[in-house]
Amino acid sequence: MNIHIPTPLRAYTGGQQTVSVPGATVGEALERLVGAYPDLRQNLYTGDGKLRSFVNIYLNDDDIRYLPAKEATATEESDELTIIPSIAGGN
Amino acid sequence: MVKLRYSDYAALRAHGEETYPHECCGVMLGKTEPDGNHVHKIVRAGNTRTDRAHDRYNIAPEELIRAQRQARGLGLDIVGFYHSHPDCPAQWSQTDFAEAHWVGCSYVITRVDQGKAVVTNSFLLTGTGEEDKLFIDEAVEIEVSQSVIEGQREKGQE
Numbered sequence: 126m127n128i129h130i131p132t133p134l135r136a137y138t139g140g141q142q143t144v145s146v147p148g149a150t151v152g153e154a155l156e157r158l159v160g161a162y163p164d165l166r167q168n169l170y171t172g173d174g175k176l177r178s179f180v181n182i183y184l185n186d187d188d189i190r191y192l193p194a195k196e197a198t199a200t201e202e203s204d205e206l207t208i209i210p211s212i213a214g215g216n
Numbered sequence: 217m218v219k220l221r222y223s224d225y226a227a228l229r230a231h232g233e234e235t236y237p238h239e240c241c242g243v244m245l246g247k248t249e250p251d252g253n254h255v256h257k258i259v260r261a262g263n264t265r266t267d268r269a270h271d272r273y274n275i276a277p278e279e280l281i282r283a284q285r286q287a288r289g290l291g292l293d294i295v296g297f298y299h300s301h302p303d304c305p306a307q308w309s310q311t312d313f314a315e316a317h318w319v320g321c322s323y324v325i326t327r328v329d330q331g332k333a334v335v336t337n338s339f340l341l342t343g344t345g346e347e348d349k350l351f352i353d354e355a356v357e358i359e360v361s362q363s364v365i366e367g368q369r370e371k372g373q374e
Contacts, residue, residue, distance in 0.1 A: 188277065214308075
């Protein structure tokens, strides 16, 4: 499946904006991704292995945090994962 | 350096005036070149922080994904974001810094005083990640087309 990499993380994927990895679930695909690009891990996960709070992962149009099976959600080859850090602030 | 067309620069400032006294926000699509981020298109976004929109903003991830898809379709990238500071300096705040995660992107901030955009600054988020990120001031370069220059000249002669 294709995983879309946001601009700030492309430094860790050799500049690639889309990476193709196999994976039967969201978690498996993400694990393959950080396996292939180890420097991504600390940018996506906390020290205890949890997804960083500002990192959003979407399976097609759905935030995986709100999917019943979350990272264990089954995926198809044609699915797309998008990594999108949050954007917020204020004075 | 962040480079914007005059029309985009004017549009993002106008957005801040329209949403005053609330903060506006949007996404900048373009290309990162050796001399900085070149903005080719700005995309308005909604501010989901309706609980305190006067001093906070947040762009829904769904809007970011749409902007990223749009960028991909145009052969562009997300190269920055803009927002306004109603009646506050056009400087990044601690909240802006804490919530900034797009290293390499330009964060454009417009001060809007009493509904009028007065100052626009840009800050480049540098570093490699959360641990060493840093905002640095960057120049805002405005590309002004000949038609805008002529329009201003005509106004001046009236």
